[in-house]
Amino acid sequence: MREQQMLDAAVQMFSINGYHETSMDAIAAQAEISKPMLYLYYGSKEELFGACLDRELARFVETVRAGIDFTQPARDLLRTAVVAFLSYIDENRASWIVLYTQATSSQAFAHTVREGRERMIDLVGRLLLSGTRHPDPDMDFDMMAVALVGAGEAVANRVSTGDTDVHDAAELMINLFWRGLKGRPSDHAH
Amino acid sequence: MREQQMLDAAVQMFSINGYHETSMDAIAAQAEISKPMLYLYYGSKEELFGACLDRELARFVETVRAGIDFTQPARDLLRTAVVAFLSYIDENRASWIVLYTQATSSQAFAHTVREGRERMIDLVGRLLLSGTRHPDPDMDFDMMAVALVGAGEAVANRVSTGDTDVHDAAELMINLFWRGLKGRPSDHAH
Amino acid sequence: MREQQMLDAAVQMFSINGYHETSMDAIAAQAEISKPMLYLYYGSKEELFGACLDRELARFVETVRAGIDFTQPARDLLRTAVVAFLSYIDENRASWIVLYTQATSSQAFAHTVREGRERMIDLVGRLLLSGTRHPDPDMDFDMMAVALVGAGEAVANRVSTGDTDVHDAAELMINLFWRGLKGRPSDHAH
Amino acid sequence: MREQQMLDAAVQMFSINGYHETSMDAIAAQAEISKPMLYLYYGSKEELFGACLDRELARFVETVRAGIDFTQPARDLLRTAVVAFLSYIDENRASWIVLYTQATSSQAFAHTVREGRERMIDLVGRLLLSGTRHPDPDMDFDMMAVALVGAGEAVANRVSTGDTDVHDAAELMINLFWRGLKGRPSDHAH
DNA sequence: AATGAATGAGCATTCATTCAT
DNA sequence: TATGAATGAATGCTCATTCAT
Numbered sequence: 001m002r003e004q005q006m007l008d009a010a011v012q013m014f015s016i017n018g019y020h021e022t023s024m025d026a027i028a029a030q031a032e033i034s035k036p037m038l039y040l041y042y043g044s045k046e047e048l049f050g051a052c053l054d055r056e057l058a059r060f061v062e063t064v065r066a067g068i069d070f071t072q073p074a075r076d077l078l079r080t081a082v083v084a085f086l087s088y089i090d091e092n093r094a095s096w097i098v099l100y101t102q103a104t105s106s107q108a109f110a111h112t113v114r115e116g117r118e119r120m121i122d123l124v125g126r127l128l129l130s131g132t133r134h135p136d137p138d139m140d141f142d143m144m145a146v147a148l149v150g151a152g153e154a155v156a157n158r159v160s161t162g163d164t165d166v167h168d169a170a171e172l173m174i175n176l177f178w179r180g181l182k183g184r185p186s187d188h189a190h
Numbered sequence: 191m192r193e194q195q196m197l198d199a200a201v202q203m204f205s206i207n208g209y210h211e212t213s214m215d216a217i218a219a220q221a222e223i224s225k226p227m228l229y230l231y232y233g234s235k236e237e238l239f240g241a242c243l244d245r246e247l248a249r250f251v252e253t254v255r256a257g258i259d260f261t262q263p264a265r266d267l268l269r270t271a272v273v274a275f276l277s278y279i280d281e282n283r284a285s286w287i288v289l290y291t292q293a294t295s296s297q298a299f300a301h302t303v304r305e306g307r308e309r310m311i312d313l314v315g316r317l318l319l320s321g322t323r324h325p326d327p328d329m330d331f332d333m334m335a336v337a338l339v340g341a342g343e344a345v346a347n348r349v350s351t352g353d354t355d356v357h358d359a360a361e362l363m364i365n366l367f368w369r370g371l372k373g374r375p376s377d378h379a380h
Numbered sequence: 381m382r383e384q385q386m387l388d389a390a391v392q393m394f395s396i397n398g399y400h401e402t403s404m405d406a407i408a409a410q411a412e413i414s415k416p417m418l419y420l421y422y423g424s425k426e427e428l429f430g431a432c433l434d435r436e437l438a439r440f441v442e443t444v445r446a447g448i449d450f451t452q453p454a455r456d457l458l459r460t461a462v463v464a465f466l467s468y469i470d471e472n473r474a475s476w477i478v479l480y481t482q483a484t485s486s487q488a489f490a491h492t493v494r495e496g497r498e499r500m501i502d503l504v505g506r507l508l509l510s511g512t513r514h515p516d517p518d519m520d521f522d523m524m525a526v527a528l529v530g531a532g533e534a535v536a537n538r539v540s541t542g543d544t545d546v547h548d549a550a551e552l553m554i555n556l557f558w559r560g561l562k563g564r565p566s567d568h569a570h
Numbered sequence: 571m572r573e574q575q576m577l578d579a580a581v582q583m584f585s586i587n588g589y590h591e592t593s594m595d596a597i598a599a600q601a602e603i604s605k606p607m608l609y610l611y612y613g614s615k616e617e618l619f620g621a622c623l624d625r626e627l628a629r630f631v632e633t634v635r636a637g638i639d640f641t642q643p644a645r646d647l648l649r650t651a652v653v654a655f656l657s658y659i660d661e662n663r664a665s666w667i668v669l670y671t672q673a674t675s676s677q678a679f680a681h682t683v684r685e686g687r688e689r690m691i692d693l694v695g696r697l698l699l700s701g702t703r704h705p706d707p708d709m710d711f712d713m714m715a716v717a718l719v720g721a722g723e724a725v726a727n728r729v730s731t732g733d734t735d736v737h738d739a740a741e742l743m744i745n746l747f748w749r750g751l752k753g754r755p756s757d758h759a760h
Numbered sequence: 761a762a763t764g765a766a767t768g769a770g771c772a773t774t775c776a777t778t779c780a781t
Numbered sequence: 782t783a784t785g786a787a788t789g790a791a792t793g794c795t796c797a798t799t800c801a802t
Contacts, residue, residue, distance in 0.1 A: 002765095004375050018208035018297060021793060034767045039794065055327065105295045107208060146339035146348055154340020155333070171331045179369035214776060224784045226778080235776065398677060400590035404797060414763045416799080425797065485675040487588060523742045526728055527721035532721020535713070543715065552713050559749035572786095593771060604788045605775080615772065 002043060006031045010038075011052050015098035019049055019105040046108055051105055056096050063088050065123070075178075076130035081127060082173045083151075083166075089156040089165045097160035121145045124152075128177075148177055171187040193231060194223045201242050205288035209239055235297050243299060246289050247306040253278050255313070265368075271317060272342075272358075272363045279346040280356045287350035311335045312343075318367075324346040338367055344350035383421060390433050395478035399429055399485040408484060426488050436479050437496035443468050445503070446470045454511035455558075461507060462532075462545075462553045469536040470546045477540035480533075501525045504532075506555075528557055573611060576601045580608075581622050585668035589619055589675040601613035616678055623679060626669050627686040631659050635693070644701035647750075651697060652722075652743045653736075657728040660736045691715045694722075698747075718747055 010032030013022045024045055028035040042048035067084025068077060103113040120171055125145035128134060155173055158164040199221030203212045214235055218225040219322035257274025258267060264299055279287055291302040314333035321330075348354040389411030393402045404425055407417040422428035447464025448457060449507055469477055483493040505525035512519075538544040579601030583592045598605040599637055612618035637654025638647060659667055674682040695715035699705060725743055728734040 005248055019294065021296065024794080033792090036795080037765085040766085045793065085242050094768060098791080101294050104291050105208065105210065107211070138364060140358065143345070143348070143354065143359065144366070148345075148364060149346020151337035151341040154336050154343065157340075158333070158336055168330065169333065171296060172330055176334070176337055176369075177364075179366075213774085225776090226784055227782095229777070230783085398675065400675065401677070403795085407727055414798090416763060417678070417761090419798070422763085446760020479673050484671045485588065486591065520738065520742060523725070523734065523739065524746070527742060527746055531717035531721040531726075533724065534716050537720075538713070547674050548710065549713065552710055552717060556714075556717055556746075556749075559746075594773085595771080607786085610787085614798060663764065715768090 002033070002037070006033065006038060006041060006048075007052055007055055010048055011056060011095045011099060014049060014102055015051060015094050019102050024048075033049050041153055046106070049106075050109065050112060052099060053109060053112045053116075056092075056099050058121075059120055060088055060092075060096055061116070061123075064120075070130075078127065078131065078177055080171075082170045083176065085152060086156060086159055086170050086173070089159050093160045093162075097156065117149065120152075121149050124148055145152070151176060192223070192227075195229060196223065196228060196238075197242055197245055200238055201246060201285050201289060204239060204242060204292055205284050208294045214238075233328050236296070238297065239296075240302060242289060243293055243302045243306075246286050247302070247309075250282075250286055251309055251313075252276060254310075260320075265280050268317065268321065268367055269360075269364055272360045272367065275342060276346060276349055276360050276363070283350045283352075283372070287347065307339065310342075311339050314338050341366055382417075386418060386421060386428075387432055387435055390428055391436060391475050391479060394429060394432060395474050399482045404428075415529055426496070427521060429483075429486075430489065430492060430548055432479060433492045433496075433537050436476050437492070437499075438540055439475055440472075441496070441499055441503075444500075449455070458507065458511065458557055459550075459554055462475050462550045462557065465532060466518070466539055467552070471537050473540045473542075477536065497529065500532075501529050503519065504528055531556055572603070572607070576608060576611060576618075577622055577625055580618055581626060581665045581669060584622060585664050589672050592752060594618075602616045616676070618677075620679065620682060622669060623673055626666050627682070627689075629687055630658060630662075630666055631686070631693075634690075640700070648697065648729060648741075648747055649744055652747065654742045655722060656726060656729055656736050656740050656743070657730050663730045663732075667726065687698065687719065691719050694718055712729055717742075721746060 006027070010022075010027045013027050013030050016022075017026070023124070024038055025037055027048070028038055031038075031048045038048060042051055056114070064081070064084045067087075068081045068085050070077065072080065090146075103109045121126050121142070122145075128144055128148075135141070152173060159166055159169050196217075200212075200217045201218050201299050203220050205218070206212075214225055214228060217238070218228055221228070228238060232241055254271070254274045259272045260267065262270065270280050275336075290303070295298045311332065312335070315331050318334060318338075342363060345354070345359045347355055385405070390407045391404075393410050394496070395408050396402075397406070404415055404418055407428070408418055411418070418428060422431055444464045446484070447467075448461045450457065452460065469512070482487045501522065502525070505521050508524055508528075510523050532553060535549045539546055539549050576597070580592075580597045583597050583600050586592075594608055595604055597618070598608055601608075608618060612621055614692070634651070635656045637657075640647065642650065646748045672685070673679045691712070693717070695711050698711050698714055698718075702709075705711070720745060725734070725739045729736055729739050
């Protein structure tokens with residue numbers, strides 16, 4: 001309904017011009033409604049942006065989670081997860097990735113973004129754990145998840161800018177994840 | 191000299207409050223000079239921020255590069271590179287990481303940041319290549335570098351927020367890099 | 381009926397927050413009706429405020445007038461008038477005095493307030509005249525009434541803020557009025 | 571200098587259109603400066619209005635006080651005080667009286683106005699006391715001063731609207747004051 | 761009769777930027 | 782050289798007012 005229309009417009013404008021460089025006028029114009037409506041529904045520019053973030057993050061997390069069947073064998077599970085992740089990015093370039101990029105524009109949203117990222121990290125951490133037959137107690141699965149999510153974001157950025165094919169990127173990430181699961185480095189060092 | 195003083199002040203203020211939320215007044219006050227001086231030297235806020243980015247990126251790249259002895263064996267080379275990278279972040283939290291974070295605040299700097307990141311990616315790509323005895327022609331070293339740099343940034347962020355010890359983080363990254371160097375995924379899949 | 385309910389709400393809100401600082405939303409909420417009703421009945425905020433003024437002024441004048449028995453001897457007449465006046469203020473602090481104070485907030489109401497005040501001045505002027513046995517032709521009864529009404533308003537303000545007891549204030553005003561009735565200043569000058 | 575120019579413009583505009591109905595644009599235009607100057611010097615509209623009030627009240631009190639020679643005999647003292655008061659009003663119609671009227675437009679200024687009025691009341695109270703040979707202990711000189719100041723304001727309003735001649739008004743006020751000084755009402759009642 | 765939903769128009773405030781000295 | 786003083790241009794936000802139902 002109306003709220004979605006406003007959020008769509010806001011996401012689009014924010015993604016194109018960034019948080020500070022997007023005026024409420026521009027958003028209202030894009031949504032083809034009047035500015036007071038924006039304020040009626042969202043109270044302030046900051047809250048509007050927050051609402052955008054919330055929606056986009058929720059959608060993202062839901063979509064990725066929905067693409068994963070946790071009953072699959074680890075390898076398939078990993079593949080579906082990575083593909084779900086990168087496909088979402090690929091199909092929602094303008095909205096999510098740029099929002100994600102813009103979310104750091106104001107101190108006010110560090111919290112929301114961090115929270116969203118932590119959710120992803122938790123998810124990945126659990127994937128890692130579930131995919132490792134004999135977890136090495138010295139292995140810092142949380143930090144590994146941080147690194148893998150970071151790698152994923154970087155690859156996702158490439159995807160979102162169209163510089164890379166989703167499936168090639170997915171293949172690489174899968175490899176990286178899979179290696180991340182393998183035993184200790186010393187196992188491979190020699 | 192005077193220029194460094196201004197850039198120092200600008201970096202500090204930008205890192206604390208972000209690009210748009212930092213006023214030229216605040217920077218001038220911090221630098222203990224007058225606003226017209228800022229304009230005399232840098233022409234505009236945008237150019238001033240660009241100058242900050244340039245200097246910080248250059249410093250960063252130089253420092254990291256200086257920490258790497260390319261004549262070392264691959265393993266030592268990797269270790270010194272990662273430690274140089276994370277140590278720089280750890281020692282320059284306020285300035286570089288936040289700048290890095292802030293650099294996405296305005297479309298105007300996507301270019302500079304991308305460029306800096308590409309330099310890192312190239313460097314890492316070369317490291318990967320030089321560390322692989324029999325490079326697999328199917329291996330996308332560039333994309334792997336993207337992923338590793340992304341992982342590095344994510345880990346670096348944890349470091350910069352003080353949530354993680356530099357050496358633990360380094361160890362993890364080294365492992366991840368090292369695994370990244372190993373042959374094709376199929377080599378490990380079974 | 382409905383109109384009184386709206387006026388009550390309006391008077392209350394205006395008296396608390398002032399004319400410009402009271403929104404139609406606030407009045408509608410206070411009256412527990414919808415904003416369009418306010419507009420249906422009163423056309424505009426200005427007219428609504430005008431209606432408030434009219435009602436309050438009418439009530440005030442009527443109440444004071446009703447408290448006066450013009451057949452009484454002058455002294456009693458004066459006392460009853462003053463007491464009626466101040467009692468009204470004391471019992472209708474929130475509504476009338478503040479409205480009275482707020483009525484000057486917009487040029488639009490100078491007229492109504494002036495008119496109301498003139499009615500009071502006329503009344504007082506007639507009281508003065510009727511209380512003076514041998515009116516001095518040089519005496520400017522109208523101006524005297526102006527002064528006495530002003531004095532009354534000032535004393536009334538003290539009453540309305542609770543800083544003064546009604547009966548003490550009444551006593552003082554009666555004295556002042558009474559003296560005002562006495563012959564020419566020269567009668568007392570020596 | 572510049573500040574006076576701004577205050578002059580502000581006083582003029584506020585006096586013509588009232589506090590809420592005067593925009594900062596209008597004041598800046600009247601002062602023939604830019605809006606940022608107003609904000610540089612006064613911080614906000616409210617503070618600007620406060621500065622106007624302060625200046626006008628100070629000027630008023632100073633001027634009236636300066637017109638009074640406390641070494642004069644009581645009668646002359648009274649006359650000079652009243653004339654100083656009404657003359658000031660007469661000569662500063664647009665600025666002071668209307669400001670005085672406008673000052674009640676926002677809750678924010680009740681304080682300043684009340685304070686200014688209290689200063690007047692104190693002054694008048696002292697005049698009353700000093701002019702009374704044998705002060706009646708039952709006499710509430712403060713309340714009498716309140717009443718006389720109120721009367722003065724009312725008369726002053728007539729003066730400020732041009733409806734009355736200053737000297738006629740002064741004469742009446744002097745009489746009223748003088749009578750106010752005379753003994754108890756019962757002394758005159760019969 | 762009554763209102764939820766919507767807006768046009770305006771206003772206070774800020775800030776990057778530039779003269780005049 | 783260096784700056785105090787000044788401003789044009791925006792922008793977030795509010796509110797009296799009115800449709801469509």
